[in-house]
Each structure stands twice: as C-alpha cells, then as structure tokens.
Amino acid sequence: MRVDLALGPSARRVSPLAVTDLGFRAFAERNQPRYTRYASARLTRDADVQVAVHITFGLASGNWAWLLSQPVLAAAVWAELRHQVEARLVKGAPPDHHAAALYKALPRVKADSVLLCHRLHFDVEAAAELMGVEPPAVEASLRAAKRTPPPLAERKDS
Structure with a gap:
C-alpha cells in the first residue's frame, strides 16, 4: 500500500535560499564574537577590528553557496579573516x-x-x-x- 504524504494548506515551503541564509546567520552569530576577539588581539584600534570582521562576514555572506561546497567551511572563512586582519596591518593599522x-x-x-x-x-x-x-x-x-x-x-x- 502506498501512502502519499502531502503538505497541508498551512504548511509553508522553505526555499533553499532561506535555508542557506539561516545557515549563514547561525555561523555568523556563533563566530562573530570569537572573530572579534581574535582581530582585537592583533589590532589595537577598534575601528580596524570592526572593518576586518565586517568585510570577512560580508564576503562570506556573498559567497556562502561556494563556501558550503568547500571541504572545510570554517577553514576558508578563517583564512579570509586572517587575510583581512593582515590587510589592515599592511594599510597601516597599528598592531x-x-x-x-x-x-x-x-x-x-x-x-x-x-x-x-x-x-x-x-x-x-x-x-x-x-x-x-x-x-x-x-x-x-x-x-x-x-x-x-x-x-x-x-x-x-x-
């Protein structure tokens, strides 16, 4: 006997994009304080810290689908954070x-x-x-x- 499961009229379909957005938001919420601590340990000005972290999450958000295809998502985003911190230092941010x-x-x-x-x-x-x-x-x-x-x-x- 075959049973068909159908969504009722009140069920809402969630688009893959919404799931992806939710995944990014969870990642960002978990890591933003820790990324900020790391950047603060390397940079002395709060403005430089905020720029490095903001750019990192902006790039991660814009490339989230690609990041999800990477072998280790956390490693890819961590490398970007390190790059952004080092870019601030190259631009003259006091270390x-x-x-x-x-x-x-x-x-x-x-x-x-x-x-x-x-x-x-x-x-x-x-x-x-x-x-x-x-x-x-x-x-x-x-x-x-x-x-x-x-x-x-x-x-x-x-």
Whole structure:
C-alpha cells in the first residue's frame, strides 16, 4: 500500500535560499564574537577590528553557496579573516606589539594556535573548530611553538 504524504494548506515551503541564509546567520552569530576577539588581539584600534570582521562576514555572506561546497567551511572563512586582519596591518593599522612579535617569529597557523590558546584562552578543541582544523593540528602547532625562543611561545597575556 502506498501512502502519499502531502503538505497541508498551512504548511509553508522553505526555499533553499532561506535555508542557506539561516545557515549563514547561525555561523555568523556563533563566530562573530570569537572573530572579534581574535582581530582585537592583533589590532589595537577598534575601528580596524570592526572593518576586518565586517568585510570577512560580508564576503562570506556573498559567497556562502561556494563556501558550503568547500571541504572545510570554517577553514576558508578563517583564512579570509586572517587575510583581512593582515590587510589592515599592511594599510597601516597599528598592531598589538606582542601579537606582531608572535607572527614574526612563527608561521601563521602556529601563531594563530598560540594566540588563540595562550593569549585568548581557548581550549584546543575550540581553537581547532574556529580555524577549521583538527585538534591534533593545534596541539602540534603548540608543541612546535614551545621550541621557539621564550617568551614568545609561552606568553600568557590576558
């Protein structure tokens, strides 16, 4: 026996675009405060922080369908945030001096791991999720950073 399920007259169809918009809004709501913390740790002026985060989310929103097709959406957006922060620095935004020294001494991914875990006090899992990598990658970055000259790798600024 075949049973046909039909939507009643009060049921509303949700367009794929609306679902996509909802997905972006959820992503943005979850990550905006964390992206702002990261940008604030690298840039000293609030206006530069806001521009970097705003542009990142604007580009993510405009390219959301493409981002959904990427192997790791969080990694793609994180790379854009890092790029926007670095673009602000190239344009003359004053850097946080501790963060600038960290990024001068370490490759970006290692510096991001140290900044997120040691300075911003994210646990390894939260930092990995934010950057779109697996926790062992963050752990490896933190171990490698310990081999750099102190106090860069182990500084625990608030």
